[in-house]
Amino acid sequence: MIEPETLEPGEPVTQFSVLLQNRAGALAALAKLLRNNAIEVVGISVQDSRDATIARLVVTDPDLAQQIFVEKGIPFTTSSLVVVAMKEAGPGLLQVLDTLMVAETNIDFAYSLMPSPKGQAQLAMHVEDYDFAISVMNQAGFKLVFQGDLSR
Template sequence: MKGEKEMTIKQISVFLENKPGKLAEFVEVLRGHGIDMRALSLAEASDFGIARVIVDDPDKTQQVLAEAHFISSVTPVLAVAVSDQPGALYEMLEAMREGSVNIEYTYAFTTRTDKGAYMVFRVADKSIDDAVRLLEKHNIKIVAQDDIYKL
């Protein structure tokens, strides 16, 4: 089994004011530096939002965001390939339940190269290795950071 760092991908969470145009400003910074988003999830509260992104170059993105005065953080998440067939998501979720792995949040994205989708899962840091072990046991493909670069 590969180590945790090899099996997770870097998700960047960016805090945005909950005001018109703030998401556009954030995306413009990425565009202006040639950073390609692979996935985007947006959660909001009354005063701020959190944009969670998977990008082609997370290290460059962190640097660019800091220079542009955005508050951001990097979180290790699991990305899992989901086949395009009924019950595929259930198999993943059942594997996690089997090991009592709690999913904090999840979102999905598709790519132009594959016919399936990818699910991003955030689990507690102490549960990452358990989740990886369970998914591998059930022959569920975990996507590595290098694979994300190639999408």
């Protein structure tokens, strides 16, 4: 019996959770700051509250973004995301969710990324156990996306 080929995982996709003042233009100013430094935002999720906003960002150059945030005094945290490229958003989504359910692992939150240069839908997920989820998704044959794949 031939064992299925397992791919050596790349560097995890980094998500930044950035604390912004809840005011008009704050998110646009952050995007412009990144763009002016040749960093593209490829994924975004915004959680609003009355006083502050949490912007979750996936960018093409997380090392430089982190350096800029530190230099500018912008509060942030980072976390690793499992990102899956899907050929079909509808059926693909259900397959991803079913695979993780059968493996009994939880998704803390999820959101889609901008389409890849190949036009594939990409689902970013923060899971309770990154290494386990990567292993499960890899064994199930899903196309995983790593940080190097997002750098354009």
